[in-house]
Amino acid sequence: MTEIIEGINFIAGVDDMIPDSHVYVIGEPSSQDLSIIDAGLMGKGNYKLQTIKKAGIKVEDIKRIIMTHIHLDHIGCLNEIREKLPWVELWVHDQEAESLEQGDERTVYGMEMFRNMCQMQYGLKDGDFTFEVNKKLQGGESLEIGGTVWEVLHIPGHSPGGIALYHRTKRALIPGDVIYADYAIGRFDLHGADASELKKSLGRLSELDVDILLPGHNRVARDLPEGYLEETAKQWEPYLT
Ligand SMILES: [Zn+2]
Ligand SMILES: [Zn+2]
Numbered sequence: 001m002t003e004i005i006e007g008i009n010f011i012a013g014v015d016d017m018i019p020d021s022h023v024y025v026i027g028e029p030s031s032q033d034l035s036i037i038d039a040g041l042m043g044k045g046n047y048k049l050q051t052i053k054k055a056g057i058k059v060e061d062i063k064r065i066i067m068t069h070i071h072l073d074h075i076g077c078l079n080e081i082r083e084k085l086p087w088v089e090l091w092v093h094d095q096e097a098e099s100l101e102q103g104d105e106r107t108v109y110g111m112e113m114f115r116n117m118c119q120m121q122y123g124l125k126d127g128d129f130t131f132e133v134n135k136k137l138q139g140g141e142s143l144e145i146g147g148t149v150w151e152v153l154h155i156p157g158h159s160p161g162g163i164a165l166y167h168r169t170k171r172a173l174i175p176g177d178v179i180y181a182d183y184a185i186g187r188f189d190l191h192g193a194d195a196s197e198l199k200k201s202l203g204r205l206s207e208l209d210v211d212i213l214l215p216g217h218n219r220v221a222r223d224l225p226e227g228y229l230e231e232t233a234k235q236w237e238p239y240l241t
Helices: 045-054 078-084 094-102 112-122 195-206 228-239
Strands: 002-005 008-011 023-026 034-037 061-067 089-093 135-137 140-147 150-153 163-167 173-174
Touching: 008 045, 045 078, 061 078, 089 094, 094 135, 195 228
Parallel strands: 034 061, 061 089, 089 135
Antiparallel strands: 002 008, 008 023, 023 034, 140 150, 150 163, 163 173
């Protein structure tokens, strides 16, 4: 686990046949009120929890898991983590919370062909991603958690209920799979994706002052060039119609 800055820790995803999402652990160390952002791929739950323990963090201090979105590479090992930490709450944006509560797994798998392949490969069955959601996020709220304040932005396009978490004073952004380092953005061909919504979401992110970009995959960028988000949005604009 790597400390990005105080109150934000990073666990790199370890990709398998499918990518494994990164995990961020947020909250001041002394608060005993930590949050995990995203879980990761099937089979990676133990690795994520062991990494947290090795860093000297008490897993008892982890109070909730906040999902940037519910794609399989982010939610795959949620069951494994909840088995070890049965008290943790699950916080998801309203639009994807409904899918989880109703056992509608179309957004989780993204496409039918992928569902069949993953179920075979990982021994999953229909209904494995049915969850009760403890807090349904709307976007626009400020979460005061673990001694830190994170603003929630609803940024659909890559998925219908994707969110970003933004720490205004530390200029840090956790955008899920909507935008990455190196001028990349998330795919927009899966179930519930919408290119024109993604364009709007990138536009909204462009208005934020961000130095530290903490995406769901690939490189973490600690010193973004000025105007990076805006430039990325601009480069992709012709493809997002
Ligand atoms: Zn995704
Ligand atoms: Zn992902």
